[in-house]
Amino acid sequence: MGTSVVHLARLRLFLFIILFSSIIGQAAFGAENDWLITKPPLINKLYDTPNDHGKSIKIEWLSAEYDSAFIPEGYIIQRADSPQGPFDSIGFVPIVNNLYTDYEDVINKKDYYYRVAVTGTDITSPVEGPVQASGQWFHTGKTTTFVFSVVFCAMAIAILIFARRGVQFYIRPIGGINAIDDAIGRATEMGKPILFVPGLGTASDVATIAAFTIMERVAKKTAEYQSRVIVPCYYPETMIVAQEVVKSAFMDAGRPDMFNSKNIFYVTTDQFPYTAAVNGIMLRDKPATNFFLGKFYAESLVLAETGFEAGAIQIAGTDEPIQIPFFVAACDYTLIGEELYAASAYLSRDPMRLGTLKAQDWGKAILVVILVLGIVTASVFGSDFFIRMLDVNVN
């Protein structure tokens, strides 16, 4: 934040120096240099920046032509509210460029007029305008994303309708998920608590949401076995959701009296102090089972290694590809990437949730087909048709 402010200040200072030297130059030599410009610049495109929220206008011009004895530094972009002026200088562009995007306090739906002046001279392009800035509701560059979203959502809704009608879906066994119940039972037998770490993701991260659904299952089993579950949280809002999830699970299990909100607590929103605190819990409370499910970063190995040293059975899962190897190395069971999302549906056996898994599989099948077509056309015909078809332009 601070760096960008400094950069902005430097940019403004640079612009000011250019404008100031240009004014001085024009006063001293402006008219003298005018004859060296054989053709003034000409604005050929003046338009509202597409696919944005407005507040910007793009100006393109044909470069000025000049005598080789005089090479101007660049162009000064000038703007006015009426064709007669007065024109304010709003930006500088080096001589090699001929595109400028005006973000300088542009108001949507207001007429603006532009001209381009050559530095060191009194030469300007003819005035062009009016042009207005406006926001767009639909980003045409993201049409592919929109189409994919609609197709996947439609597929998910269709399969959910089938699920509601009682269609049964098969889900293959997923290694590690079956161990969850055993791990909770082990903690109960040993009379030790269970540690559930929902990771460093925010409450709205997909991995954290998946972790909450598994947490629900773990908390319910914990309540049934009359054990204790500890949930240290990285974000305050994660803590609130976790408390709600555990509380409703205890109520579902018929043991609301056993719910203690103090077992689900906020630690800190700083990665390694949080890790140090969770390590401390593992060594002092000696949980028999550790769940590391959610979004994890560099702390994954530190946590998993400490849990291993403490002798706990460990089940981990994350969608962060870089961290999965550490969990594979130091945990008893690891849910790899999408298995984490599948786990909640698999555990609940709820037809609706299983339906979403089925929809995901259909989505993957479509991706495989597109991928094979793309590779075949690229290899056999040398065509990049599918690559272009999927193009996403975020600018």
Add this chain to the structure above:
Amino acid sequence: MSFDPGVWLAAILTLCIFSFLYKDNPFYKFAEHLSVGVSAGYYLVVLIRQTLIPAFVNPLMAGYWHVVPELPRSFGIFLLIFPVFMGILLFARFSRKWAYVARYPIAMIWGIGSGVVIPLVLQNHVIRQLQATMVPITVQSWADIGNLFIAVGVLTGLVYFFFSKEHKGLFGGTAKVGIWILMIGFGSTFGFTVMARVSLLIGRIIFLMKDWLGIIG
């Protein structure tokens, strides 16, 4: 040896954290509690200064309630006040009677979060990856072997993550190739990251030996 109290403090806290390698002890506990307390306090101040004051207090005090000039003033006021109101609702958790009210802002966080994240994930983790995988596979250069490996790896990896079909026969064999490729990838990532961690350790050791003790030049 350094005479800078800041360097001494950093060195002592580093040693306190390193003492965890032996076993849990009061020095580690002290460093742990100190870092948790300091970071929690620090982030509270950061949130107040970088979010609450510039996004709410300053516009409110300056009377700049017209957040979106194109929209009616009343809507601008709503955009300024509503998020703060929803934030205050989170404190309803402290009341037994009104605790359920805190679910509304949480629902809003989830809804907005999902709405923002899902298209982004689709765009960056699905569509762009698809494009990058559509590589031509010919037999003209060594690079083609790499392309072949990318294509086979992605396709078999995708097959492994099919959940609604049993991994048997040809499908099972393809999935097995997929998990092998994933494991090879995990192995290389593990080695690479461990190297990076060792370099962090070296950085800490250099700090202790050079900046603190002055043993090495």
